Amino acid sequence: MRAAISLLVLLLSMCGAQTRSTQTEVPTESQGTGAAAAAAEVSTQLDVSAELKELRDMVVELTTTVKVLEAENEAMKTRLTASETEVTHLKTATGELKTRLDVTQPEVTHLKLANEDALAELEKHEQELAALKKENGELRTRLTASETEVKDLKMDSAAHEQELAALKTRLAASETVIDDLKMENAAQEAELTAVKTRLAATETEVDNLENEIRAAPKVAFSAGLGNGYIQSGSNDLNLVFSRVITNVGEAYSNTSGFFTAPVRGVYYFRFTVADILDSSSLYMYIRMHKNGQQLMWLSEHDTDGYHTYLSSGLTLQLEKGDTVNMVLPAGYRLYDDSNNHSTFSGFLLFPL
Structure with a gap:
């Protein structure tokens, strides 16, 4: 911020020096060149005025910027103060942590030893786990084969069940036919018995007729x-x-x-x-x-x-x-x- 203000003051000083130099040189040239020189002087004055106006605008803008930056600087100072307070607290906490660390180092050493034992046991368990994983992979392979076989058996069982259902249906139909045949057979047997009775009677009658015929002239x-x-x-x-x-x-x-x-x-x-x-x-x-x-x-x-x-x-x-x-x-x-x-x-x- 201070550098920007110094740069702005420098620019204003340069513009003032250039204006004065231009005003000193104009009469000399006017004396040497006459009317042409006078026209050039007027043009130069106009350019300087324009530049001065631009510089004033820049100064206004920079002033505004400087105000904004000053406000931001105050905010930064406030945050810095808060940060410094927090750093003080953190230093205090760090000291406490160092004290606690000194106290916990023997415990850490003991824990490291216990950790090494745990690591050894972990390696052992990992080996056992690897063996179990291998065995598990084999079991999965066998399980997959068993599941495939079970699926095939289920399909065969379903086919057998369908075939069994068809056989049961055929058996029921056959039993119905057999029952009908038994009834028909019973009726035929009864009819056959009646026919046999009639046949016996007919045979007896035929025998009688034959006897009569043999006896008749x-x-x-x-x-x-x-x-x-x-x-x-x-x-x-x-x-x-x-x-x-x-x-x-x-x-x-x-x-x-x-x-x-x-x-x-x-x-x-x-x-x-x-x-x-x-x-x-x-x-x-x-x-x-x-x-x-x-x-x-x-x-x-x-x-x-x-x-x-x-x-x-x-x-x-x-x-x-x-x-x-x-x-x-x-x-x-x-x-x-x-x-x-x-x-x-x-x-x-x-x-x-």
């Missing part, structure tokens, strides 16, 4: 008329079918032409007769009799000269001893040969 016959033409003449002719083809029970007589019922029952009779019809023989007739009474009368007409056939049948209920025979009306004829064009057949349907 067996009657059946078929016979051919013979060879050539058979003519009735002027009277009806009882036809004798003499060529026996079948005669079970011997109920048909190939000598009389009569069938005699051996038992009471229902019988079926059938006949077929043939002739060669032409202009000389235009009609063919046949009758069936039961116990001498006519049951059927049939006729046929033709002129082509080839075989003409007449065929029919009846189911009859006969008493034992009843007779059935075929009759050719008077004035007509029939024809047969080894091919059996004309036949008479019958058999017992069932006895009564």
Whole structure:
């Protein structure tokens, strides 16, 4: 601050000296140069005035600055006084600390020894810690492997659980099917038992029927008329079918032409007769009799000269001893040969 004020005073002194020098030299130049010199003098005075104005402004500004700096200097002095007081306190405290330090140095020495022991023990513990860290790393590696294995086992367990659930579902469905099958089997067994009972009854009935059939008479016959033409003449002719083809029970007589019922029952009779019809023989007739009474009368007409056939049948209920025979009306004829064009057949349907 004092240097700034000294610099300001120096500048003012220089400006005053320069002004005086300029005022002394102007008349000399004016005398030598005349009017030109006078103009130059006026210009120089103007420049000096401008510079003086600037210097005054600077002085004002510096004065203001000096005031500010003085105020700051006072503040600094106040802070310095406070700092010096604080330094005094700190010196006092430092002395106290030195005293306490002298007291605590033996304790520090003891603590250093204890610290060395602690360091040795710490090194030992650090070695143990390093070993533990190594072992811990190995354990972590094993743990990671174990965790991975556990995850895999969990995934396998989840898959197994899903598979087990599916198997349980299938088992439940199978058990349901088995229960249904058992019920169905029980029903089938019951039905089978009923069928077996019915079968046994049927077998018994069949046996009885077989026995009845074996015990019942067996009657059946078929016979051919013979060879050539058979003519009735002027009277009806009882036809004798003499060529026996079948005669079970011997109920048909190939000598009389009569069938005699051996038992009471229902019988079926059938006949077929043939002739060669032409202009000389235009009609063919046949009758069936039961116990001498006519049951059927049939006729046929033709002129082509080839075989003409007449065929029919009846189911009859006969008493034992009843007779059935075929009759050719008077004035007509029939024809047969080894091919059996004309036949008479019958058999017992069932006895009564």
